[in-house]
Amino acid sequence: MREQPPYLRIADVLRQRIADQEWTPGDRLPSRAQLAQECEVGENVIRRAQELLISLGVLEGRTGSGTYVAEPRERLRMVRSQYREQRGGSPFSADMASLGKRGTWESRTDAKVPAPAGIAARLGITEGDLCVRTAYEFLVDGKPVQVSTSWEPYALTSGTLIVLPEGGPLAGAGVVDRMAEIGITVGHVVEQPQPGEADAEEATLLGVQRGALVTRIRRTYYSDEARPVETADIVIPAATCEIVYEVPVSP
Known part of the structure; x- marks a missing residue:
């Protein structure tokens, strides 16, 4: 089997940390640099993982402020x-x-x-x-x-x-x-x-x-x-x- 792309693996990690309530709706995530250090990947991998979760409505990007856990919304x-x-x-x-x-x-x-x-x-x-x-x-x-x-x-x-x-x-x-x-x-x-x-x-x-x-x-x-x-x-x-x-x- 092909190995999962790093950004997908990191997206799963971030999603699990949210599910475990380490971060809750409205919380600001650590900086990309900090997450990259914690996860031992490059910042570009963190960026792609966050962009994926933003597109899925899990995270919310705020210009000039950072990335936050999105409020749950009904699809x-x-x-x-x-x-x-x-x-x-x-x-x-x-x-x-x-x-x-x-x-x-x-x-x-x-x-x-x-x-x-x-x-x-x-x-x-x-x-x-x-x-x-x-x-x-x-x-x-x-x-x-x-x-x-x-x-x-x-x-x-x-x-x-x-x-x-x-x-x-x-x-x-x-x-x-x-x-x-x-x-x-x-x-x-x-x-x-x-x-x-x-x-x-x-x-x-x-x-x-x-x-x-x-x-x-x-x-x-x-x-x-x-x-x-x-x-x-x-x-x-x-x-x-x-x-x-x-x-x-x-x-």
Whole structure:
């Protein structure tokens, strides 16, 4: 087995010292130099370990002051389920309402955007074919919790009432309801989650540090004829949100 990277080992050590209540919420940690001496590693290892714990919400960095044990905070439960697509209206708003919270979003749509190679492959079209691209920032009680970029083939919705996802009579409705409006039945959706780190733009939009841990979800909706009708890249911060998948079980 490969040896664990030093910064991960030190992160475990720091986390255990917090669990043992050597440091409690609000306490300032010793300096990096002191921790490096105690743990017999370089200061850069301590820095990387602290940055990891900050991204996980265990520690909190305060500019010009140092690093502190963060106050415990409840992570927002983000449910991914087939049932969320059967409610009508916005699945996100319905999900947040079930938690007693207000889910809203901001968006920006660009029509007739040439599809990059990766997006074209996911949508089953040719690179350069026109798409409708919509960038979203989702908010819960006014605070950002998720960003995503959605792509739909322009040829699929051109000339219809749903060509703009956030315009027309079905503005704000989910993909399933919008596609039903033009006679397309969505048969299934595929989601591929993977861990990652927030880039500079994502960090700004989500209110987290650059490099903070995030979950990236590549989502694609398919018609009942197995045609891709929409694909999106979703980014959710790991420190403030937990992702839960509900999977139906046949009797």
